[in-house]
Amino acid sequence: MENTGTRPKSSENPRQPDDRELARLAARIKDWGAELGFQKIGVCDTELSAHEAHLQRWLERGFHGEMGYMARHGTRRSRPAELVPGTVRVITARMDYATDAAAPAAELLEDPAQALVSRYALGRDYHKVLRARLRKLAGRIEAVIGAFGYRVFVDSAPVLEKALAAKSGLGWIGKHSNLLDRQAGSWFFLGEIYTDLPLPVDRPVEEHCGDCTRCIDACPTGAIVAPYQVDARRCISYLTIELKGAIPVELRPLMGNRIYGCDDCQLVCPWNRFARPSDEDDFLPRHGLDSATLVTLFGWSEAEFLARTEGSAIRRTGYTGWRRNIAVALGNCTGLEGAPRAAVIEALEARRGDPEELVREHVEWALERLARD
Numbered sequence: 001m002e003n004t005g006t007r008p009k010s011s012e013n014p015r016q017p018d019d020r021e022l023a024r025l026a027a028r029i030k031d032w033g034a035e036l037g038f039q040k041i042g043v044c045d046t047e048l049s050a051h052e053a054h055l056q057r058w059l060e061r062g063f064h065g066e067m068g069y070m071a072r073h074g075t076r077r078s079r080p081a082e083l084v085p086g087t088v089r090v091i092t093a094r095m096d097y098a099t100d101a102a103a104p105a106a107e108l109l110e111d112p113a114q115a116l117v118s119r120y121a122l123g124r125d126y127h128k129v130l131r132a133r134l135r136k137l138a139g140r141i142e143a144v145i146g147a148f149g150y151r152v153f154v155d156s157a158p159v160l161e162k163a164l165a166a167k168s169g170l171g172w173i174g175k176h177s178n179l180l181d182r183q184a185g186s187w188f189f190l191g192e193i194y195t196d197l198p199l200p201v202d203r204p205v206e207e208h209c210g211d212c213t214r215c216i217d218a219c220p221t222g223a224i225v226a227p228y229q230v231d232a233r234r235c236i237s238y239l240t241i242e243l244k245g246a247i248p249v250e251l252r253p254l255m256g257n258r259i260y261g262c263d264d265c266q267l268v269c270p271w272n273r274f275a276r277p278s279d280e281d282d283f284l285p286r287h288g289l290d291s292a293t294l295v296t297l298f299g300w301s302e303a304e305f306l307a308r309t310e311g312s313a314i315r316r317t318g319y320t321g322w323r324r325n326i327a328v329a330l331g332n333c334t335g336l337e338g339a340p341r342a343a344v345i346e347a348l349e350a351r352r353g354d355p356e357e358l359v360r361e362h363v364e365w366a367l368e369r370l371a372r373d
């Protein structure tokens with residue numbers, strides 16, 4: 001959890017800015033945000049009761065699976081002032097991560113022997129990138145107005161990031177449940193600054209999903225059980241990143257070669273045609289992760305895994321999760337013949353004696369599936 005805020009002492013900040021000063025400050029915050037590499041900055045108040053009800057229902061239905069942290073914080077997730085007392089506004093920020101430098105996901109999905117790492121995880125861990133920039137943004141505000149109360153968050157605490165971003169006009173929540181924007185699609189990260197500054201708020205944008213259901217239809221595992229409702233337990237992103245134990249057997253064949261996260265619901269979204277590539281070097285693919293074969297990645301030792309995922313979001317799945325995920329993808333390499341098939345089987349057989357029972361079980365599943373092919 002973030003702990004970067006400063007609380008104003010009344011003697012440090014004796015005069016509250018008036019409405020005109022606050023409006024001017026909000027405009028400057030947006031300019032500074034752009035200078036710091038954010039594509040959009042918005043401001044909203046903290047009233048999230050409709051979202052709180054949706055969140056509650058999502059939890060009651062058990063859609064969070066093993067993500068205990070989603071249930072743990074009571075109403076603090078949907079009531080910002082309970083998480084950070086004194087919060088009256090949230091400054092929200094969007095940073096795009098799509099890159100032209102990566103091998104196209106659609107092509108990788110067609111070749112079962114290739115590994116598919118979701119677009120957001122190809123480069124540097126976004127938490128680090130956004131957090132550092134948001135701290136700079138808060139620093140700029142402080143340099144102008146003096147000490148003020150704030151805290152910076154990037155997917156690091158009980159915060160309803162998409163709801164806050166939607167409220168502050170950064171986009172609308174699509175049927176796949178991600179936030180999207182008409183000019184930018186959905187390939188972006190979100191971050192926030194909770195603050196006690198009563199800045200003027202922005203208006204939400206209209207939603208533009210209309211009759212479209214492409215994301216729902218394209219989901220390989222049927223995880224989008226209704227518009228705006230994702231059962232995480234079926235989502236490949238959850239299965240490959242958040243789930244620590246065995247991947248349910250019935251879902252394994254549906255995962256294809258997606259070894260870390262999944263982008264299918266975004267790949268088919270028509271608004272992503274308007275996404276602009278990011279010019280952040282931090283989000284460029286590292287270690288050939290956008291074009292590696294499954295066999296290559298399965299051969300990584302733990303030391304190689306740790307070295308090549310340093311500063312990357314992929315660390316979250318751990319070396320055991322990495323091998324588990326790739327074993328499933330190798331088991332999905334049906335339809336291969338000759339040398340490529342032999343290479344897949346050889347790679348799996350080499351890990352039959354893996355020290356981890358979890359990995360061994362997924363390797364056996366994969367070999368059995370290929371034996372039936």
Ligand code: B12
Nearest residue numbers: 051054058118155161163178179189190228230237261262
């Ligand atoms: C838990 C989580 C997950 C879980 C659960 C996903 C989910 N939909 O909740 C899993 C592991 C599956 C996941 C996957 C992904 N995630 Co995620 N995840 C989060 C996290 C930590 C919390 C999200 C949350 O609050 N879920 C709770 C449920 C209740 O929210 P919800 O389903 O969106 O429902 C809300 C609305 O849709 C609405 N609602 C719900 N039901 C209904 C019904 C109706 C009728 C209406 C109108 C509205 C409505 O109200 C709810 C509350 O706001 C956030 C970071 C954060 N702290 O916010 C990142 C975050 C949402 N993830 C992010 C990303 C990038 C992803 C992936 C794309 C990664 C990948 N490529 O693999 C996938 C996308 C999968 C998908 N289709 O959602 C980004 C999204 C950026 C964006 N443009 O929106 C975030 C914001 C992280 C960040 N800081 O950038 N994620």
Ligand code: SF4
Nearest residue numbers: 219235236262264265
């Ligand atoms: S990320 Fe993949 S599995 Fe999850 S909802 Fe989207 S398409 Fe379905």
Ligand code: SF4
Nearest residue numbers: 174175209212215269
């Ligand atoms: S694919 Fe269609 S329904 Fe899904 S988010 Fe995009 S526009 Fe909305």
